[in-house]
């Protein structure tokens with residue numbers, strides 16, 4: 280009999296999964312190294328961020344999976360509904376189901392026992408696996424997810440791994456390192472508005488991809504220049520750069536992301552993930568109006584203290600710049616700098632609603648990328 284971990288990896292490979300986004304659980308500590316030996320793996324720092332990365336991977340032609348602890352589903356619900364269910368984006372999720380079987384940690388009980396009801400109420404498809412002999416259900420769940428373009432969660436009981444003889448890897452050695460950061464920045468009184476900055480981007484984007492943040496940035500981009508290679512975010516605040524990262528990792532076109540200060544502060548994990556890879560075909564334009572512009576210009580922390588460029592550097596993003604004028608922005612975009620901190624005034628241009636459904640935005644984007652959606 281095969282170890283259950285080997286069986287799972289075999290199923291993932293036979294299902295042509297080409298990327299796994301993972302965050303550990305003690306019960307799958309023998310599975311995770313086996314996955315990363317066999318499938319390109321992105322280690323996550325928060326599960327919600329994985330939803331964005333995997334959406335980008337799918338939009339770019341890949342077949343992602345997430346492998347996590349079931350508690351992580353609590354961090355993913357908004358994204359699964361406002362991104363995957365809204366646009367019709369597949370995502371198989373293998374979740375180590377805690378709180379229901381020989382569970383010693385009390386903090387796991389409440390969420391674990393209610394999880395099927397929570398997923399059911401949220402309209403998220405799920406399958407439960409209680410024993411080794413049911414592992415083939417993973418196959419069906421992956422098929423269902425990709426052929427019906429929705430997330431499908433597989434809750435795997437810890438009882439499944441009890442027969443395993445898989446070895447857990449030895450602890451690794453810490454690599455000694457030093458950090459010397461020389462950073463001087465000056466945030467001047469802004470002279471541009473967000474609309475000016477997006478206009479410059481639209482002028483130079485050519486055949487490249489633009490992913491625009493939810494709310495007014497998407498509407499402004501639509502107003503300036505609608506094109507099939509624009510992906511307009513309608514929800515899942517904080518995930519725009521994560522989607523951009525997923526796209527940059529799976530395909531060759533350059534990806535420009537229009538992010539915002541409020542959104543980056545909601546999900547700084549996106550910078551952590553970008554800093555891990557520094558893909559040369561990704562430019563994040565952090566449009567910093569020091570406000571939640573789309574909800575009425577309430578101040579964010581960048582209005583008085585946080586420097587987004589320093590945050591990007593602190594996360595390991597190598598190529599960063601700060602720009603205050605459209606000429607500086609144009610120069611940085613043409614150089615395809617990895618992270619552009621663009622200082623703008625908190626002023627919105629009044630634009631109409633985008634007259635496209637989420638599904639239309641996705642379908643035409645994928646067509647323009649030269650893909651049939653269902654593969």
Ligand SMILES: Cc1ncc(C[n+]2csc(CCOP(=O)(O)OP(=O)(O)O)c2C)c(N)n1
Nearest residue numbers: 494496516539540541542570571572573574
């Ligand atoms: C989880 C969540 N919380 C709050 C909101 C409401 N919301 C939508 S857009 C937005 C502001 C985004 O601010 P920022 O990223 O700075 O971009 P800006 O609108 O200023 O361009 C907020 C708070 C939301 N959509 N989702």
